[in-house]
Amino acid sequence: MDPRIRDHANVLVDHSTKIQPGDEVLVSGSPDSEELVVAVAERLGEIGAVASISLGSERAQSAYLQAIDADDIVMSEAQKARMEHLDALISIRGGENMYESSDVPPEKNAARAQAMQPVREVVMDKRWVGTQFPSTGYAQKAEMSSEAYEEFVFDAVLKDWDAVRDHQQQLVDILEDADEVHIRSGETTDIRLSIAGNVVKNDHGEHNLPGGEVFTAPVPDSVEGEVLFDKPVMVQGREVNGARLVFEGGEVVEHSAEKNEDVLTSLLETDAGAKRLGELGIGMNRDIDRFTYNMLFDEKMGDTVHMAIGMAYEDTVGEGNERNDSAVHTDMIVDMSEDSHIAVDGEVIQRDGTFRFEDGFEA
Amino acid sequence: MDPRIRDHANVLVDHSTKIQPGDEVLVSGSPDSEELVVAVAERLGEIGAVASISLGSERAQSAYLQAIDADDIVMSEAQKARMEHLDALISIRGGENMYESSDVPPEKNAARAQAMQPVREVVMDKRWVGTQFPSTGYAQKAEMSSEAYEEFVFDAVLKDWDAVRDHQQQLVDILEDADEVHIRSGETTDIRLSIAGNVVKNDHGEHNLPGGEVFTAPVPDSVEGEVLFDKPVMVQGREVNGARLVFEGGEVVEHSAEKNEDVLTSLLETDAGAKRLGELGIGMNRDIDRFTYNMLFDEKMGDTVHMAIGMAYEDTVGEGNERNDSAVHTDMIVDMSEDSHIAVDGEVIQRDGTFRFEDGFEA
Numbered sequence: 001m002d003p004r005i006r007d008h009a010n011v012l013v014d015h016s017t018k019i020q021p022g023d024e025v026l027v028s029g030s031p032d033s034e035e036l037v038v039a040v041a042e043r044l045g046e047i048g049a050v051a052s053i054s055l056g057s058e059r060a061q062s063a064y065l066q067a068i069d070a071d072d073i074v075m076s077e078a079q080k081a082r083m084e085h086l087d088a089l090i091s092i093r094g095g096e097n098m099y100e101s102s103d104v105p106p107e108k109n110a111a112r113a114q115a116m117q118p119v120r121e122v123v124m125d126k127r128w129v130g131t132q133f134p135s136t137g138y139a140q141k142a143e144m145s146s147e148a149y150e151e152f153v154f155d156a157v158l159k160d161w162d163a164v165r166d167h168q169q170q171l172v173d174i175l176e177d178a179d180e181v182h183i184r185s186g187e188t189t190d191i192r193l194s195i196a197g198n199v200v201k202n203d204h205g206e207h208n209l210p211g212g213e214v215f216t217a218p219v220p221d222s223v224e225g226e227v228l229f230d231k232p233v234m235v236q237g238r239e240v241n242g243a244r245l246v247f248e249g250g251e252v253v254e255h256s257a258e259k260n261e262d263v264l265t266s267l268l269e270t271d272a273g274a275k276r277l278g279e280l281g282i283g284m285n286r287d288i289d290r291f292t293y294n295m296l297f298d299e300k301m302g303d304t305v306h307m308a309i310g311m312a313y314e315d316t317v318g319e320g321n322e323r324n325d326s327a328v329h330t331d332m333i334v335d336m337s338e339d340s341h342i343a344v345d346g347e348v349i350q351r352d353g354t355f356r357f358e359d360g361f362e363a
Numbered sequence: 364m365d366p367r368i369r370d371h372a373n374v375l376v377d378h379s380t381k382i383q384p385g386d387e388v389l390v391s392g393s394p395d396s397e398e399l400v401v402a403v404a405e406r407l408g409e410i411g412a413v414a415s416i417s418l419g420s421e422r423a424q425s426a427y428l429q430a431i432d433a434d435d436i437v438m439s440e441a442q443k444a445r446m447e448h449l450d451a452l453i454s455i456r457g458g459e460n461m462y463e464s465s466d467v468p469p470e471k472n473a474a475r476a477q478a479m480q481p482v483r484e485v486v487m488d489k490r491w492v493g494t495q496f497p498s499t500g501y502a503q504k505a506e507m508s509s510e511a512y513e514e515f516v517f518d519a520v521l522k523d524w525d526a527v528r529d530h531q532q533q534l535v536d537i538l539e540d541a542d543e544v545h546i547r548s549g550e551t552t553d554i555r556l557s558i559a560g561n562v563v564k565n566d567h568g569e570h571n572l573p574g575g576e577v578f579t580a581p582v583p584d585s586v587e588g589e590v591l592f593d594k595p596v597m598v599q600g601r602e603v604n605g606a607r608l609v610f611e612g613g614e615v616v617e618h619s620a621e622k623n624e625d626v627l628t629s630l631l632e633t634d635a636g637a638k639r640l641g642e643l644g645i646g647m648n649r650d651i652d653r654f655t656y657n658m659l660f661d662e663k664m665g666d667t668v669h670m671a672i673g674m675a676y677e678d679t680v681g682e683g684n685e686r687n688d689s690a691v692h693t694d695m696i697v698d699m700s701e702d703s704h705i706a707v708d709g710e711v712i713q714r715d716g717t718f719r720f721e722d723g724f725e726a
Contacts, residue, residue: 021435022435022437024439024440024441026441027423031394031397031418034394034420034422034423037420037423038420038422038423038426039426040423041420041423041424041426041427041430042426042427042429042430043430044427044430044431045426045427045428045429045430045431046430046431048431048432048435050437050438050439050440050441051423051427051439052439052441052442053419053420053423053424053427054417054418054419055394055417055418055419055420056416056417056418057397057400057401057404057416057418059397059401060390060397060400060401060403060404060414060416061404061416063401063402063404063405063408064404064405064407064408064414064416065408066405066408067404067405067406067407067408067409068407068408068409068411069411072384072385072411074385074413075413076387076413076414076415076448077387077413077448078387078389078413078415078445078446078448078449079415079445080448081444081445081447081448082441082442082444082445083441084444085439085440085441085443085444086441
């Protein structure tokens with residue numbers, strides 16, 4: 001086994017989820033990520049945790065959803081009961097074909113997301129991490145060789161996460177106690193939102209591996225303006241390009257996309273919360289040096305911000321503040337590398353991708 | 364997809380487990396059996412069942428068990444809770460390497476079997492079926508090409524199961540209300556046991572696919588004599604050859620094996636019930652025409668009987684009769700094709716593999 005796979009497993013078990021003896025842990029992965037699942041299982045055995053192992057099948061899931069009537073899609077009580085007994089989940093994404101789910105009608109994906117929301121809520125209260133195996137499907141989508149993509153993934157994952165935390169803390173310090181965030185990029189994005197009272201999180205590889213962002217929840221009603229997500233996003237196995245949203249009073253009142261607009265429409269129509277923002281994130285991981293059509297990595301890049309339609313993470317919402325609830329949480333990215341700024345309470349804190357605590361910043 | 368895979372899926376869903384709309388069903392399989400998992404998931408969707416899909420990883424399971432201290436092996440509450448909420452389980456066996464678990468020390472496998480017994484007991488009360496995908500690992504062990512092994516599996520699985528039931532009923536009629544069964548084969552097997560009051564089951568592809576046997580439970584204390592299992596058996600990823608057991612008062616008092624005797628010893632020492640018989644089965648599926656080192660098929664062959672060490676299935680034990688309980692249930696086969704007979708209450712009902720209701724029988 002590639003020793004980097006064992007290192008990856010150790011970060012997941014020891015750093016991200018801090019597994020202790022006796023913890024009930026579910027390890028899930030794609031079939032082609034089995035080597036990483038093996039390495040995680042081995043580490044869990046060394047610690048004396050109780051491991052359940054499950055490889056998913058996107059093909060089977062997709063065949064099931066294609067065959068079933070949308071009205072018959074309901075929550076699995078068995079899955080919910082299982083999640084309730086877990087202490088931690090380690091989810092490994094991968095696959096030989098990123099489009100395996102692309103034949104499922106968007107409204108069925110939406111129905112399933114809604115049906116399974118109680119299961120996700122149970123999971124959110126556990127220790128959990130999502131990570132990536134360097135699968136061929138993802139390498140191909142990134143237009144990289146398997147070797148190069150492996151390097152890319154392991155470089156992003158096997159880092160000194162304490163140093164990452166310290167670097168990112170500089171941005172957390174700026175955003176804590178802030179109110180208005182103003183994001184402008186070119187002619188196409190000009191959006192203002194309040195983060196007053198919400199909690200700013202420093203992502204140093206706990207829930208996401210790789211980590212490398214600072215994020216919080218917008219106050220739901222405060223979002224005003226328009227945004228063009230100029231990087232593509234994969235939604236339910238489909239690629240949505242050039243998504244544009246216009247917000248008034250926190251709600252999407254206008255939307256369009258250059259490609260797969262129907263998928264975007266279906267996403268926004270999942271439920272009331274799917275028309276509101278649940279997250280504002282600012283990418284800070286400069287070791288992720290290229291877009292790879294994979295949100296887990298893309299959203300962490302420097303020179304980007306991202307906003308998620310849908311559910312706000314509970315731990316980002318301050319006491320007494322409203323939490324946006326939804327069955328979906330879909331991140332979309334704005335490129336901030338040129339003709340852009342982030343201003344906090346009227347003060348520019350990032351221009352053209354460079355933060356005010358970094359070399360080369362021009363106020 | 365090979366249309367025989369869809370047919371196989373339909374037998375599993377419609378005949379073996381009789382899935383109804385709204386049933387909670389777990390479909391589990393080996394990673395290389397994904398096509399059959401896909402076909403089952405599709406059929407479950409058509410019916411409107413609630414499907415959970417999970418591919419296993421023998422490699423990960425094995426790595427976990429190798430790494431953990433035997434004392435730390437405990438039941439997974441999460442798995443038990445999941446099983447309790449299910450209506451049916453469809454388990455698909457397969458794999459590219461049948462020896463994937465062969466590095467796990469036998470005592471750890473035994474510890475795990477014991478720890479997970481409450482989970483198995485929950486499963487036993489559900490509708491469940493175990494079947495086989497024509498995997499390369501099993502083809503290789505059977506010394507068959509992949510093509511030939513596919514034919515072998517599909518021939519055994521895609522049958523008129525109602526006709527099988529009717530044929531087998533002739534043996535059920537003989538064994539019902541019988542007391543003593545005497546099995547003799549060559550110089551090496553001479554064993555007597557009582558089945559008085561127990562229930563004789565007609566396996567026509569419900570719990571096992573392929574089916575094709577008639578089986579019941581021996582009265583635990585009644586087993587007397589010796590038996591040589593002259594066909595090899597895979598136990599915990601290892602091949603036990605030439606296993607010989609001597610019974611007194613229902614208990615194994617002597618045992619040996621030509622190969623991997625330590626695995627047999629560990630099996631017998633799992634718990635008190637592992638030293639007693641839990642099943643007597645008589646193979647009747649003459650379409651399974653060769654040994655393939657796979658108990659699911661081998662035990663169904665004509666010209667064989669099998670006995671299982673360990674747990675007796677609840678539905679084979681008559682009211683008021685003792686049920687042998689154990690964390691294990693391991694079938695072992697006696698070749699009955701030559702110099703052999705089965706006698707029931709003193710009357711020979713099979714000689715050299717031929718039943719008294721078949722052509723060529725010589726009393």
